[in-house]
Amino acid sequence: MAPPRTTPKLPGKSLFNRASGALPTKKTRTRYWVVFSLMLALALSFSFGLLAWDNPMPVGSDGFWLIAQMRGSSILTMAIVAFCQAVATVSFQTVTNNRIITPSIMGFESLYIAVQTASVFFMGAAGVVALQGIWQFTLQVAIMVVLACLLYGWLLSGKLGNIQIMLLVGIILGAGLGSISTFMQRMLSPSEFDILTAKLFGSMNNADMSYMPVAIPLILIAGFFLISNSRKMNIVALGRDTTMNLGINHRTEVMRTLFFVSILMAVSTALVGPMTFLGFLVATLAYQLADTYDHRFVFPIAFLTGFVVLSGAYFVMKNIFYAQGAVSIIIEAVGGITFLIFILRKGRL
Amino acid sequence: MITLTEVHKKYSSEVTIGPVTLEIPTGGITALVGPNGAGKSTMLTMVGRLLGIDSGTIEVAGYDVTSTASKDLAKIVSILRQENHFVTRLTVRQLVAFGRFPHSKGRLTTTDEEIISRSIDFLDLAELEGRYLDQLSGGQRQRAYVAMVLAQDTETVLLDEPLNNLDMKHSVLMMQHLKRAAQELNRTIVIVLHDINFAGHYSDYICAMKHGKVVQFGTPERIMNDEILSEVFETPVQVIDGPNGPLAVYY
Structure with missing residues (x-):
């Protein structure tokens, strides 16, 4: 069998130090936990800031908590959106083996826009109201998940089964739905269009707290599966051949992951509207910050980054620039610019 | 077999x-x-x-x-394909450690670590084990991939x-x-x-x-022969006696 180790020990490198693992050296470990604590501290201080800033009551009094509670709902929404976008994007990038795409391009957002536009187009301003309510929310999530699963199932099972084609079809479907929406928007009256526009910018204020009993269990289940599957995801990230060589059924993993990703994306989109570049921004930053391949360490950082970006942007826009509505636009702009810089620097898709 | x-x-x-x-x-x-x-x-x-x-x-x-x-x-069997492009940024040791997945399901034991060390040493990669794959030359990277399939410990x-x-x-x-x-x-x-x-x-x-x-x-003694090689490769091949055994000459 194998010969005894013949390599002489390198100076200062004992056998004990020869450990594998996501964070192999002391330096990377320290760095990771410093970054983690920093992000956690930022997240907590932004949440506290959002609750307490401009709160006329003294901290700790009953009145303070009453006001804080009302503001708390938007913090909960941010946490949910950050979680959905972060976990979904990181997982999606892993199974597609591509670090620059986001699940939003699979047509979720266009579908959301098309549904919203169609409701206003066919039912007028009353249509927006008709789309509110827990059943409508559930239905909207269900439609998006079913559509995504049909697309994945159909495109990944066929003879041409490959992820590139699936992405391409997703983008084309999205573009098609987008044109239909634009066409309908053209024919709306200005006041109806105004109502619609307010719905089409991703906004934390779109979220209705009555949706939470459906949204939270859904994302907990999907999130639990994706995060607990981290060790397998580390392998799937190496591509199909290596994954299969190591004894994992690549197709099953990809399909299962895409199913849960579609749930997360559908919940996030149905809750607050389109957030095209948030996921990309968060995942890219998370990989830079965590500096490891291991999903067990990337997921928490991605979630915290997402929350810090969202809450930070809200805090700054609300309390410094008094322009709360522009937050998602700002995030999209920053995310989009990051995306462009990333592509230009990397020079390829 | x-x-x-x-x-x-x-x-x-x-x-x-x-x-x-x-x-x-x-x-x-x-x-x-x-x-x-x-x-x-x-x-x-x-x-x-x-x-x-x-x-x-x-x-x-x-x-x-x-x-x-x-x-x-x-x-039982491990396979290494020709093209290996990973989007993931990995060190040599992290890559080789993936070879233990079928045995440890991602939770590395001390035995796994020993086998990983042995595979790395076997391919003379000990000094490079902390380096990232994108910092290696083509030959070193190829060796790291081979170390990974060796760590898989398949017959x-x-x-x-x-x-x-x-x-x-x-x-x-x-x-x-x-x-x-x-x-x-x-x-x-x-x-x-x-x-x-x-x-x-x-x-x-x-x-x-x-x-x-x-x-x-x-x-090889049987296959390294003018007729067989010429027929297989559809080009004239001449086998001569080299210093270390037969040599096929075909250019």
Whole structure:
């Protein structure tokens, strides 16, 4: 069998130090936990800031908590959106083996826009109201998940089964739905269009707290599966051949992951509207910050980054620039610019 | 031992692999040679169950590759493809550690760490184990991939053109490493090679393929012969006696 180790020990490198693992050296470990604590501290201080800033009551009094509670709902929404976008994007990038795409391009957002536009187009301003309510929310999530699963199932099972084609079809479907929406928007009256526009910018204020009993269990289940599957995801990230060589059924993993990703994306989109570049921004930053391949360490950082970006942007826009509505636009702009810089620097898709 | 029985794979009406019936003995290095498009890599990927077969059976060490669970097969046979591009940023040691996944499911024990260290040392990568793959040269990276499949600790190792993109020195070193792995670690190594002289010198058996079929199988002494090589490669080949055994001259 194998010969005894013949390599002489390198100076200062004992056998004990020869450990594998996501964070192999002391330096990377320290760095990771410093970054983690920093992000956690930022997240907590932004949440506290959002609750307490401009709160006329003294901290700790009953009145303070009453006001804080009302503001708390938007913090909960941010946490949910950050979680959905972060976990979904990181997982999606892993199974597609591509670090620059986001699940939003699979047509979720266009579908959301098309549904919203169609409701206003066919039912007028009353249509927006008709789309509110827990059943409508559930239905909207269900439609998006079913559509995504049909697309994945159909495109990944066929003879041409490959992820590139699936992405391409997703983008084309999205573009098609987008044109239909634009066409309908053209024919709306200005006041109806105004109502619609307010719905089409991703906004934390779109979220209705009555949706939470459906949204939270859904994302907990999907999130639990994706995060607990981290060790397998580390392998799937190496591509199909290596994954299969190591004894994992690549197709099953990809399909299962895409199913849960579609749930997360559908919940996030149905809750607050389109957030095209948030996921990309968060995942890219998370990989830079965590500096490891291991999903067990990337997921928490991605979630915290997402929350810090969202809450930070809200805090700054609300309390410094008094322009709360522009937050998602700002995030999209920053995310989009990051995306462009990333592509230009990397020079390829 | 790898046994292929009436293996058949159809791509289109013109391109088919098989029927191939072949027995690759346990131990040593078996080289798959043949002209481009002969189906060497395809056959290797079918044995490594990365590609399904249309009919016939493939058995590795007595296990049918189509019916045995993939996670069990991963402890019996490992395969390394030619193109390895990872989006993930990994150090050499992290990559090699992935080879232990079929055994440890990602939770590395001290035994795993020892095997990882041994594979790394075996391919002389000890000094590079903390480096990231994108900081390595092509030859070093190729060695890291091979270390990963060795860490998988399978009886059978399939390698698809591991000498691709390696210069003379690194090709020789790689073949020496593989030869040692076959002898000292008791592995059965099946390898796709383009250079017939590498096959002739380092392998224990040569399997020559052409048009999707196995045309010759035997020891290098038997295959390294003017008529057989000229016929397999469809080009005039002359075998002469070199300082270290027969040499095929074809340019």
